[in-house]
Amino acid sequence: MTRPYEPDGCETVEYRNPAGDVVTFRMTVGARARMMPPVQTTTLPVPSRNGSRWLGAFHLERVVTVPVVAPGTITDRAEIRRWARVLDPTNGEGTLTVVDGPSPGRYLRCTYDAGLDDLDESSGDMNMGTLLFRAAWPYWLDPTEETTTVVQGSAQTWFPFLPLVLGSSNAFGATTVHVSGDVESWPIITVVGPGQNPSARNLTTGASWTVTTSLAAGQRLVVDHRPGWKRVTIDDANAYPLLTSDSSLWSLAPGDNKIELALANTDPTASITLNWENAWLAA
Numbered sequence: 378m379t380r381p382y383e384p385d386g387c388e389t390v391e392y393r394n395p396a397g398d399v400v401t402f403r404m405t406v407g408a409r410a411r412m413m414p415p416v417q418t419t420t421l422p423v424p425s426r427n428g429s430r431w432l433g434a435f436h437l438e439r440v441v442t443v444p445v446v447a448p449g450t451i452t453d454r455a456e457i458r459r460w461a462r463v464l465d466p467t468n469g470e471g472t473l474t475v476v477d478g479p480s481p482g483r484y485l486r487c488t489y490d491a492g493l494d495d496l497d498e499s500s501g502d503m504n505m506g507t508l509l510f511r512a513a514w515p516y517w518l519d520p521t522e523e524t525t526t527v528v529q530g531s532a533q534t535w536f537p538f539l540p541l542v543l544g545s546s547n548a549f550g551a552t553t554v555h556v557s558g559d560v561e562s563w564p565i566i567t568v569v570g571p572g573q574n575p576s577a578r579n580l581t582t583g584a585s586w587t588v589t590t591s592l593a594a595g596q597r598l599v600v601d602h603r604p605g606w607k608r609v610t611i612d613d614a615n616a617y618p619l620l621t622s623d624s625s626l627w628s629l630a631p632g633d634n635k636i637e638l639a640l641a642n643t644d645p646t647a648s649i650t651l652n653w654e655n656a657w658l659a660a
Contacts (some may be wrong), residue, residue, distance in 0.1 A: 381440040388478035390443065392489070392510070394471040401476065402445040405505070412659040414515035439515040440490055441473065442507055449502035464489035464508075473510050474520075475660055482520030483660050487512040514604065516560055516656040526650040554634045558655035561628040563603040565624045567650040572640035580635035583629030586609040588619045594646055602626040629653055
């Protein structure tokens with residue numbers, strides 16, 4: 378909603394639930410936890426010595442606080458009820474997206490956590506409230522994926538790939554992928570047959586996977602590396618058991634990653650596509 382007497386806002390954001398329903402917020406000053414997820418650091422005290430030994434640190438889930446201009450509970454009762462329906466976390470995880478701000482399109486996977494339950498109904502036509510959104514995966518993501526598609530027998534260049542050449546009977550290549558985000562990204566790799574025993578290795582991290590299968594012409598293998606989404610399917614049927622025992626669904630490290638892809642006994646109709654989203658600590 379937009380009214381001439383609304384206070385100045387710092388950004389406009391929107392929440393989209395899994396069904397695609399959207400609420401757009403005029404965000405006022407006072408947002409919290411958008412710029413860095415919480416961190417847990419592990420240390421080990423050293424007996425009879427000063428201080429401790431640093432063992433490591435990792436990021437925790439975050440709760441983002443968003444002060445907003447809320448609809449009036451008298452003049453806009455239907456709209457505030459719609460907010461409740463759209464934000465209902467029992468519907469599943471949605472996205473909080475920057476619409477108008479320094480990083481338009483950057484989004485956070487999250488669910489509504491609190492705010493409407495204790496909304497201060499101080500005015501019949503406009504209220505001020507604070508909404509909380511909980512992100513189990515605490516990183517902001519770019520609005521568009523990085524995508525590379527490779528076909529057999531070609532030598533082409535796609536940003537950020539260097540030329541990747543696929544041979545006449547085996548699709549293979551070693552190239553460098555650059556990840557510009559702050560933290561690791563988790564790719565989705567799609568292999569379209571024909572071919573045998575597709576594999577993908579991140580030479581930078583040493584992790585790899587191989588699927589022991591034969592793909593007919595046009596059959597589609599999808600390997601989704603993303604935490605919480607990890608899956609391996611062939612034409613949408615579960616193929617996870619076909620991963621070799623030493624396989625790992627790896628991530629792309631920030632910066633340069635040397636990637637090797639392979640597909641045996643293929644032909645020019647085959648292709649391999651790699652998609653990922655750059656991930657950021659701050660919106």
